[in-house]
Amino acid sequence: MARIDIANATGMSPATVTSITAELIATGLIEEVQRDADTGQSKRGRPRVDLKLRGESHVVAGMKLTGRSISAVVLNLEGKQLGKAQLPMPRPPIDRDALCRIIPEVIEKVSASAGMKPEDLSAVGIGLPGTIQATEGFVDWCPLFKDQEFNLKHLMEEILPMPVFVENDANSVAIAELWFGFGRDVPDFLVVTIEQGVGLGIVLNGQVFRGTQGFGAEFGHTKVQSEGALCRCGQRGCLEAYVADYALLREANLFKHWEDGTTEEEKLIQLFAASKAGDQMARSIFDRASRMFSMGLANLVNLFDPAMVILSGEQMQFDYLYAQHVFEMVRSSTIQKGHHEPEIRIHKWGDMMWAKGAAAYALEEVVRLAIDQMGNSETAT
Numbered sequence: 001m002a003r004i005d006i007a008n009a010t011g012m013s014p015a016t017v018t019s020i021t022a023e024l025i026a027t028g029l030i031e032e033v034q035r036d037a038d039t040g041q042s043k044r045g046r047p048r049v050d051l052k053l054r055g056e057s058h059v060v061a062g063m064k065l066t067g068r069s070i071s072a073v074v075l076n077l078e079g080k081q082l083g084k085a086q087l088p089m090p091r092p093p094i095d096r097d098a099l100c101r102i103i104p105e106v107i108e109k110v111s112a113s114a115g116m117k118p119e120d121l122s123a124v125g126i127g128l129p130g131t132i133q134a135t136e137g138f139v140d141w142c143p144l145f146k147d148q149e150f151n152l153k154h155l156m157e158e159i160l161p162m163p164v165f166v167e168n169d170a171n172s173v174a175i176a177e178l179w180f181g182f183g184r185d186v187p188d189f190l191v192v193t194i195e196q197g198v199g200l201g202i203v204l205n206g207q208v209f210r211g212t213q214g215f216g217a218e219f220g221h222t223k224v225q226s227e228g229a230l231c232r233c234g235q236r237g238c239l240e241a242y243v244a245d246y247a248l249l250r251e252a253n254l255f256k257h258w259e260d261g262t263t264e265e266e267k268l269i270q271l272f273a274a275s276k277a278g279d280q281m282a283r284s285i286f287d288r289a290s291r292m293f294s295m296g297l298a299n300l301v302n303l304f305d306p307a308m309v310i311l312s313g314e315q316m317q318f319d320y321l322y323a324q325h326v327f328e329m330v331r332s333s334t335i336q337k338g339h340h341e342p343e344i345r346i347h348k349w350g351d352m353m354w355a356k357g358a359a360a361y362a363l364e365e366v367v368r369l370a371i372d373q374m375g376n377s378e379t380a381t
Contacts, residue, residue: 028057062125062359071351072110075359083114093146125362127172137166174201176357189308242292286320298333
């Protein structure tokens with residue numbers, strides 16, 4: 001994009017744009033590139049100069065932690081993926097010692113996949129389930145860890161040679177949607193993630209909303225049944241306790257026998273197949289989950305009036321959460337009847353795309369730090 005186009009888009013004066021972009025070039029965040037002449041145009045005169053992000057100025061790793069695996073990617077500042085890796089996760093809950101072993105191992109492996117060393121990375125972004133104070137990197141509660149209420153950012157920065165940024169995994173998906181997905185042209189949208197738990201990412205005016213303490217939007221722990229089913233957070237009646245995969249299997253274990261060695265993923269597939277085949281007990285589990293989920297979605301629509309709701313996660317392979325009757329239950333329970341309804345979209349992202357969201361968050365933070373340093377040097381002079 002040329003300087004004059006930036007001035008026209010922002011309303012700044014050309015002189016101000018020139019001054020700011022000169023500082024950004026000096027910082028290494030952007031660079032000049034010559035624009036190829038359009039077909040049919042004369043190549044006489046001075047070539048037009050555009051500005052673009054300087055991709056190699058910052059390269060970061062992002063990772064997503066689940067109960068089964070850790071997925072990681074390497075991105076440059078332009079969002080180009082340079083490498084990826086995946087390692088098995090030790091069986092949760094894990095202690096801090098195990099965490100301090102596995103995270104550096106993942107960084108080593110994903111850096112090598114990009115032909116780099118860990119020291120070449122500007123930062124690392126970590127996305128994980130639970131209540132996370134992103135600004136501080138503080139883990140208030142995470143189902144993957146034995147220890148709770150500790151600063152994961154500080155812990156990792158004691159053993160890693162780069163800044164570390166920690167984010168709730170649902171917010172990581174929201175950032176990924178904002179950078180790479182359906183949210184690129186939508187200023188206000190919600191991302192609902194359904195996997196081992198239920199998460200929510202809220203984007204308002206192009207920014208992720210995290211709440212006062214940094215761990216807002218705990219959609220999975222909103223209450224849908226007074227004194228209801230036990231949730232893994234320790235409370236009762238949470239939406240997650242009816243919709244998440246562990247909740248479905250907890251109910252199924254009461255009446256279904258599994259062969260030895262059957263994984264949780266295989267159990268879910270078998271349970272869903274039994275429901276489709278007419279098994280009444282299996283069907284009742286999914287029917288209840290659908291009702292609870294539609295109630296939760298309707299509440300979100302009534303609260304936020306979003307332009308779009310994006311449903312994402314492993315559970316999107318099972319249509320009980322996005323079947324037509326679920327959307328009809330949502331419509332019947334919202335005040336938007338007769339008005340413009342939010343678009344509901346399904347995005348069956350794999351773990352690597354969640355990791356890209358964590359990497360994008362790390363990129364946002366390293367750019368913020370670079371600009372802060374630029375402002376501090378101006379103040380000093």
